[in-house]
Amino acid sequence: MRKLLTFLLLLLVPVDGLMENGAWLTYWDADGALEEAARFESSLDEVICFEAYFSQNGTVILPEETENMLQTLERPNVYLSLVNDVEIEDGKIVQKSKDFLIKHLKGENAQRMHIDEILKLVDTCHLAGLEIDYENLKKDQELWADFAAFITRLHAILSRDGIALRVVLECTAPIYCSLPEGPEYICMCYNLYGYHSGPGPKADLPFLSEVGTNWQSVPGKVRMAFSTGGFLWNSGKVVRALREKDAVEFLAENGVKPERDSDSGAMKAEIPGKTGGTLWYADGTTLLTWRQHLEKMGYHHFDLFRLSGNETESLEKFLQAKTEPVSELNVYGNLDRE
Numbered sequence: 001m002r003k004l005l006t007f008l009l010l011l012l013v014p015v016d017g018l019m020e021n022g023a024w025l026t027y028w029d030a031d032g033a034l035e036e037a038a039r040f041e042s043s044l045d046e047v048i049c050f051e052a053y054f055s056q057n058g059t060v061i062l063p064e065e066t067e068n069m070l071q072t073l074e075r076p077n078v079y080l081s082l083v084n085d086v087e088i089e090d091g092k093i094v095q096k097s098k099d100f101l102i103k104h105l106k107g108e109n110a111q112r113m114h115i116d117e118i119l120k121l122v123d124t125c126h127l128a129g130l131e132i133d134y135e136n137l138k139k140d141q142e143l144w145a146d147f148a149a150f151i152t153r154l155h156a157i158l159s160r161d162g163i164a165l166r167v168v169l170e171c172t173a174p175i176y177c178s179l180p181e182g183p184e185y186i187c188m189c190y191n192l193y194g195y196h197s198g199p200g201p202k203a204d205l206p207f208l209s210e211v212g213t214n215w216q217s218v219p220g221k222v223r224m225a226f227s228t229g230g231f232l233w234n235s236g237k238v239v240r241a242l243r244e245k246d247a248v249e250f251l252a253e254n255g256v257k258p259e260r261d262s263d264s265g266a267m268k269a270e271i272p273g274k275t276g277g278t279l280w281y282a283d284g285t286t287l288l289t290w291r292q293h294l295e296k297m298g299y300h301h302f303d304l305f306r307l308s309g310n311e312t313e314s315l316e317k318f319l320q321a322k323t324e325p326v327s328e329l330n331v332y333g334n335l336d337r338e
Contacts, residue, residue, distance in 0.1 A: 020045040020223070023047055023306065024306045027051065027065035029306070029308040032309055033306065040315055040316075048081050048166070048303075049070050052080060058104060061087055066080070078129060081131040083133045084096055084135065096136035101146075107146075111150045122158070128163060129165070130165055131167070137176070141177075144173075147177065151180055156182075168188065170191075171188055181219040186303055187215050187222060189208060190203050194231060201286075204261075205264060205289075224291075226291070227305050228287070229244050230279065232277050232278070232279050251269060256269050256270070256271050264286070283314050284311065287304070
């Protein structure tokens with residue numbers, strides 16, 4: 001009887017269609033992002049134009065490059081990403097402003113006024129999909145509770161008009177917040193090493209195992225996001241962010257061959273000289289390693305931050321990967337996180 005049930009359940013699972021792929025296109029690197037998005041259009045079910053942000057008084061600022069991307073992408077499932085970056089005097093931008101979140105999410109009246117401003121953006125741009133990427137809540141559980149209430153209100157309004165909502169979250173979010181049902185949730189599976197630390201990969205397998213376990217409680221569809229490229233460190237500090245092609249060119253210029261790290265699948269190298277340092281970056285094998293690790297935990301939807309500057313072979317390896325047959329363990333566990 002158990003074998004019969006397993007067989008029937010397998011028939012209901014669209015194995016080849018389980019996996020979905022999304023990717024962000026940044027306004028500061030729009031040309032390369034649009035080129036890669038066009039090349040891999042059939043492999044991307046969602047694309048996200050990154051970003052729009054805010055002025056000090058809470059009005060939305062939409063960069064011209066972002067607006068142009070929205071107009072250029074004539075395809076379904078295009079989202080605009082709204083980020084809690086705030087432009088202050090002299091055009092300077094405060095990234096991931098927690099003060100902005102406290103001001104605009106604290107209390108029902110503040111949330112409704114903030115949502116009204118967001119709806120103006122939705123109407124002006126004729127959006128079919130919106131992404132909320134509010135970060136830096138840290139361990140502030142009161143702010144997390146306000147954030148959850150805000151997402152509940154926003155989703156209710158957008159869904160009435162058939163507008164899709166994605167919500168991007170730092171990997172620790174489920175520890176501090178019970179998220180409401182409705183939106184797609186995207187977990188940032190990166191920043192293990194970066195500007196805040198010494199040299200290392202953006203993710204490794206123990207880190208992904210911990211994240212995957214924590215996110216089992218998140219309702220609805222969950223998308224796991226990986227970061228492409230990498231960083232060059234010198235004297236323990238990041239001196240340069242590199243796309244994959246940048247890293248490959250930099251290594252060739254210095255006559256250095258990288259090695260693959262067994263704990264993360266990432267590429268690493270030591271470059272001599274004053275302009276050198278310690279380099280870590282992700283290639284196609286790295287991205288596929290991360291993906292397959294989380295597939296074993298029941299996740300089948302993945303996003304990349306970001307398009308542009310990636311080797312074509314790497315994107316092919318990641319975006320055109322085929323899911324492995326669903327095992328009996330998958331069937332009785334967590335098939336598709338939906």
